[in-house]
Amino acid sequence: AQSVTQPDIHITVSEGASLELRCNYSYGATPYLFWYVQSPGQGLQLLLKYFSGDTLVQGIKGFEAEFKRSQSSFNLRKPSVHWSDAAEYFCAVGAHFGAGNMLTFGGGTRLMVKP
């Protein structure tokens, strides 16, 4: 069965500083990987996805993530954090399931941004 681990429950960074959120996955086949962001009281917004090809993927809001098969990781990065980036971030792996895929999420990382 697939699983996702986000080792950091909380992270605090200063505005303008760089950010890296860690994600490790376990899945027996080629993984489909996603990062979603959730603002307080809101649903999940897709930041970026990896299906195949280039292991460095670009997303919305200036985010990028790098797939490293050897490390079973899919870390999310941003070179300069803005106060509006404060939110909860979820990494997910998509497993083949029926007519589509089933997402298994990590426990999330709450990002706080200091002014």
Add this chain to the structure above:
Amino acid sequence: ETGVTQSPTHLIKTRGQQVTLRCSSQSGHNTVSWYQQALGQGPQFIFQYYREEENGRGNFPPRFSGLQFPNYSSELNVNALELDDSALYLCASSQGQAGGYVKNIQYFGAGTRLSVL
């Protein structure tokens, strides 16, 4: 905005009652997945509907059931509510196809916050 809408936004029920949550999928999508997100945790997969049929389910008891309608909107029903059912329920729609089209993207609604007292 994803085009996935859920109703109601908030709901308060008492233990033992039944609840129905609703989801309208994004235009062009034929697959709806439901997830439960307990406070402080990541979402957990409940089940998925594809073209009006349940496509499979996660580790949830039978008192969690659902429907999908011809317009691909969906309902989640929970019977005999328990305190631990208090959570944010998220609906996600996607474009699936028979035989397994895995490279699809799930778009989420804003969720229904259910409180069981």
